[in-house]
Amino acid sequence: MSKQRENKSKGKPSGRGHNNTRNQSQARGNAPIKKKAVSKKASDSDQIRLNKYVANSGICSRRDADMHIATGLVSVNGKIVTEMGYKVKLEDEVRFDGARINPEKKAxxxxxxxxxxxxxxxxxxxxxxxxxxxxxxxxxxxxxxxxxxxxxxxxxxxxxxxxxxxxxxxKNGVPRLFQIELDKNLKAEDLKKIREGFRVEGKLITVEEVSYIDGVSKKEIGLKIKNTGNTIIRTIFDYLNYDVVSVDCVAIGHLxxxxxxxxxxxxxxxxxxxxxxxx
The missing domain is CATH 3.30.70.580 (Pseudouridine synthase I, catalytic domain, N-terminal subdomain)
Known part of the structure; x- marks a missing residue:
């Protein structure tokens, strides 16, 4: 009884069935081979056949994908692949006729x-x-x-x-509307300057719209831009000697x-x- 409790306290499995299975595996010399097979299976699970990747992206059927691959219309990470059965990972860059494709459901x-x-x-x-x-x-x-x-x-x-x-x-972009709070009231002449556009180190800085926000102090303004980053906001107000207290994106296009x-x-x-x- 004391020996069983000792095994249990050390977290060691007990029971003849476990030991017999392990001993038989070692006797046959299968342990290293079995470990290698598991590793290979784990690696393969991350991969998908190229024709399935193309078909899952909605371009065509898997049979037609084989034809497109054979004719050199599909590239993987910048290299054209014509090999049948070629496997890729989901993170690979796969292009069909120059356009990047994705087999995942669009989200x-x-x-x-x-x-x-x-x-x-x-x-x-x-x-x-x-x-x-x-x-x-x-x-x-x-x-x-x-x-x-x-x-x-x-x-x-x-x-x-x-x-x-x-x-x-x-050129087109998607407009984003920001509500910005400054450390002090925005001067009318600075509002006009932002509206008309100006140059910083030779680069023209423009916005879609800018205005004071009704019902609050002139520290808070609305600014609409099509630039995907918000560094332009910092650029504008650093140049005009204002500190930006807060930035809140309140709309993206119609959203x-x-x-x-x-x-x-x-x-x-x-x-x-x-x-x-x-x-």
């Missing part, structure tokens, strides 16, 4: 970001926006545009490259913070997605 998530979270997908950066949307979807979404760690408001996530390009298109508490997210409705695609 569109809107987050009302609180302060204190970095807009990055990199690990080791402390608390990030990816922590806030971790349970939103199994698809590998990423933030489109940036909000500083101490900024708050709307941040859009997707794995749809075509929609993401709408945000990064410097607003309505019914999204701070720190929460929602999936876009089909109508919201279609409207976004038409911008």
């Amino acid at each position: 569109y998530v809107l987050l009302n970001k609180p302060k204190g979270f970095a807009t990055t997908t990199s690990e080791g950066k402390g608390r990030t926006v990816m922590d806030l949307v971790a349970n939103a979807t199994n698809s590998r979404i990423k933030p489109i545009g940036r909000l500083g760690r101490n900024s708050k408001g709307l941040l859009f996530f997707t794995n749809d490259d075509l929609v993401a390009k709408k945000f990064t298109n410097s 607003t913070k309505k019914d999204i508490p701070r720190g929460h997210w929602k999936h876009l409705t089909e109508q919201e997605i279609n409207t976004l695609k038409m911008l």
Whole structure:
């Protein structure tokens, strides 16, 4: 009895069946081979056949994917692949006829970001926006545009490259409306300067719209831009000698913070997605 209690306290398994199985495996010399097979299986589980990857992206059937691969229309990480049965990982860059494709289900998530979270997908950066949307979807979404760690408001996530390009298109872009609080009242002449545009180190700084916010002090203004980052906000007010107290993104195109508490997210409705695609 004392020996059994000693084994249990040390967390060692007891019972003849376990020991017999282990001894038989060692006697046959199967232990190293079995370990190697498990390792290989774990590696293969991260991979998918290229034709299935193409088919899952919605381009065509798997049979047609084989034909497109054979004719050199598909590339993986910048190299054309014509080998049948070639396997890729989900994180590989796969392109069909020059356009990047993705086999995952398209996801569109809107987050009302609180302060204190970095807009990055990199690990080791402390608390990030990816922590806030971790349970939103199994698809590998990423933030489109940036909000500083101490900024708050709307941040859009997707794995749809075509929609993401709408945000990064410097000519058209997607307008974002910010509510900004300054350390002092914004002078009328400075408001006019922002509205008309000005140059900083030779670069023209322009915005879509700028105005005082009704019913509050002239420290608070509304600013609409199409730039995906918010560094332009800092650039404007550093140049004009104002300190930015807070930045809050209150709208992205037609999307607003309505019914999204701070720190929460929602999936876009089909109508919201279609409207976004038409911008």
